[in-house]
Amino acid sequence: MIPIRMTEYPDIETPLPAVLRGKLRTEVFGRYHIEFLAKTGSTNAVAIGLAERGAAEGVIVIADVQASGRGQMGRGWHSPGGVGVYLSIIVRPPFPPREAPSINLIASIAVAESLPGVEPGAITIKWPNDVLINGRKVSGILSEMRVNDDRIDFGIVGIGINVNNAGGSFPPEISATATSILIETGAPANRSAVVRSVLESFERHYRTMISSGAGPILKRWESLSGFMGRRIRSVDPGAVITGVASGMDLNGHLKITDEEGREHILVSGDIEVIGD
Numbered sequence: 001m002i003p004i005r006m007t008e009y010p011d012i013e014t015p016l017p018a019v020l021r022g023k024l025r026t027e028v029f030g031r032y033h034i035e036f037l038a039k040t041g042s043t044n045a046v047a048i049g050l051a052e053r054g055a056a057e058g059v060i061v062i063a064d065v066q067a068s069g070r071g072q073m074g075r076g077w078h079s080p081g082g083v084g085v086y087l088s089i090i091v092r093p094p095f096p097p098r099e100a101p102s103i104n105l106i107a108s109i110a111v112a113e114s115l116p117g118v119e120p121g122a123i124t125i126k127w128p129n130d131v132l133i134n135g136r137k138v139s140g141i142l143s144e145m146r147v148n149d150d151r152i153d154f155g156i157v158g159i160g161i162n163v164n165n166a167g168g169s170f171p172p173e174i175s176a177t178a179t180s181i182l183i184e185t186g187a188p189a190n191r192s193a194v195v196r197s198v199l200e201s202f203e204r205h206y207r208t209m210i211s212s213g214a215g216p217i218l219k220r221w222e223s224l225s226g227f228m229g230r231r232i233r234s235v236d237p238g239a240v241i242t243g244v245a246s247g248m249d250l251n252g253h254l255k256i257t258d259e260e261g262r263e264h265i266l267v268s269g270d271i272e273v274i275g276d
Contacts, residue, residue, distance in 0.1 A: 013192040015062050015085065020192055028058035029089060029199045029206075039065040039081070044144060044158040047088035051146070051154040057092040062195065066160075078162075078171055078178070085161040085194055089202065092154050094210060097147045100155065101252030101267075102214045104129055104143045105221045106205045107157045111139045112224050114197035115161075117185035124226030127245075127254050127271055131161075132226070136179035138162050159198065164188045214250045222248060227273050232256065234264075234271045241266070242274070 013019060017034035024030050033055070040046055043061040050059060063086045066079030079086050091103060111131045112123050115138065124132045131139035142158040162180035170178045181189045208216050222228050227245050234241040234256060243258035254266040 013190045014064060014082070015087075015192040015195045020195060023193075024196050024199065026058075026199050026203045029203045030060050030196075031058055032056050033059045035059070035061040037061070037063045039063065039067065041067050042158075043086050043088035044142060044156050047090055047156045047158075048144065048146075051090050051156065055090055057090055057154075059090045060199070061088040062086065078165075078174065079160065080165070080169070083162075083164040083166075083169075083180075083182075085159065085163055085191055085198070087159045087161075087195060087198065089157040089159070089199075090154060091157060091206070093152050093206075095152075096150060097145065097152055098251050099209075099214060100143070100145050100147075100152060101128070102209055102217055103155055103157060103206075104141055105217055105248075105252050106202060106209060107141045107143065107159055108139075109205055109217070109220055109224065110198045110201035111141070111159060111161060113201045114194055115181055116189050116194065116197075117187055118181065122184070123224065125221060125224045126227065127225065127266075128252075128268065133179055133181075133184045137174075137177055138179050138181065138184070157202075161194060161198075163191050163194055214252065218248045218250070218252070227271075231274050232271045233274050234266050234269055245271075 017036050020030060020034060035046065040063045043063050043066065047061045065081040066086045108125045108129060108131055112125055115123060118133055122134050126132055129141040130137050139161045144156045146153040162178060164182045165180035167183050205217060230245055232245050241256050241258065241264050243256040246255045246257040248254060249265060256264045256266060258264065
């Protein structure tokens, strides 16, 4: 981590629709409609409303400030103005609901591939939805799905990235675990460029998922995970499981092998690394 003075770098190219489209190299995501909001409660909530009214796959919602940003397990997401990326993507995937967790994996890969100036070896993904730099959280992802019978009607992929947050600017409850691109590199990043990179990477891996299935996605995700083969503790809604992270199944669920050799499939929850 590079020490820097406590100064924010506001408005390093706010991701406005015209700015994004000028250099965006996608065919679907961000091409149809970009809903930019100076301030909103939650970009996911806005995107859900658009999707319910028939918005097409590829429509995105971006806010400069979120008043009530949401993360996994009911947690909030610190969303100050002028420094972060708060983005929601509408998807309408053709694959069945059981494969929906793969969308979360695609989003975390896209973020991990889009952090400018950060050494690749410093970036890891923590299951199911966090992207870390040097062990501290730089991004969180919240995917929400609407399912009708045996198909996904639509999905919303919410992505929050700490881009130019300065050291000392996070709330006390997350100050020890949160970081930003600025903190880690010592240089401000262009927020519009980060959004474009995320959308381009997301579209590339999303296409791969549709054409080739989850296999290539799981392989790429595991290469970035940073904890496969390590001892972890999982706090499941029903039980605490301790064992070795042994891989992912084709539906994006985490496999844990306990001390007695039994394999457990973790569908949701939280984990922590407890040793090697």
